[in-house]
Amino acid sequence: MPIGVIINAASVLLGGAFGAFGGKYLSQKFKDGLNMVFGACSMAMGIYSIAPMKNMAAVIFAVIIGTALGLAIHLGDWINRGAKAMQNFITRFIPTPSDIDQSTFDATLVTVIVLFCASGTGIYGALVEGMNGDATILISKSILDFFTAAIFAANLGYVVALIAIPQFVIFLILFVAAGLIYPLTTPTMILDFKAAGGMLMLATGFRMVQLKMFPTADMIPAMIIVMPLSWLWVTVIAPLL
Template sequence: MLAAVLVGGVAGSLLRLEDRLEDLGGALRGALLRSARGGAGHEGRERFVAGFVTASLVFCVGPLAVLGALDDGLGHGIESLAVKSALDGFASVAFAASLGWGVGAAALPVAALQGAFTVVGLVLGDVVPEADVTAMTATGGLLLLGVGMRLLRLRQVPVADLLPALAAAPLITELVAALR
């Protein structure tokens, strides 16, 4: 898990995922405001981006985001995704109350990520070892700690830069298993 976070953090930092996610939030806000009726200035932009980034990270890195989508793709049903949707719905109301309407724009990266994991489940079928799924789930839980630190304003952990750890976790698990 820690090796995955290290490798994923280096890869994400090199790819500047946190900056790109913030840029995407700013671009979405700009596009939505152009189609509506003008902007609310720098403070409004910062609030929108904070809502978008925070909600995107919370809703994308949780264990249910990965497991639920994989279960759906593997044909095990959508029960996990249904639970995640209910939890995300309640959380989004709370986030929107404090962070604004940027939270709603987080639906785009959530749909993209969960859709990608569902497709991975469809393509790989039942060949994904349980240890790999467990590694991704544990790594996602660790990333959620970083999101919690951001929400509590204890430390601005660049969690988006750590997202490649979700892909690195099963690879490292397989490497360790092969070396045994």
């Protein structure tokens, strides 16, 4: 049962509705302050996930090679294009708020779609829950997503709440796929996988506080190659050292 996936989608749905309804009562200082706290929470979740890793070299190799691959194939650009197409579909049914210009609305909504549907934290959380049933990451993310959705919805309106639908579909697919992968893994591979996901959460935190804009979307391939690299390190490379 994808409990974490369901809770995460529900948090975006409810947060978006809450923000659209009561966002006009929130000051900009309040919104900015919460965003900084969200970033710190994401960093804390990342550090917590990195700490138990077993093979630092394999994780570092995975993050570097995976990010290089993502940058080479312009994965971030492809994700942004998909978000733009999703945004065009959503806005057919919900018009742009009258107090925001169309270009600003479009750019912000694309950012929100990527944040909720293609974030490293969400992908990592869905895969972890699918592998071992641990919904902790997605539940923790849901707390952040509720307030993040509320803040964005205060400016963009109810359209933010509808992003919960594609988010649920994407994370459910990842959840099912992870269940098929898990029997092929070892405990060491899982811990190294979590550490790679933690690196993405740490980078996401830096982006949220606008300290450094890491290419988090381009870092996603690291989570695909980290487990094979972990296995290779333990079975082939480490015995030779």
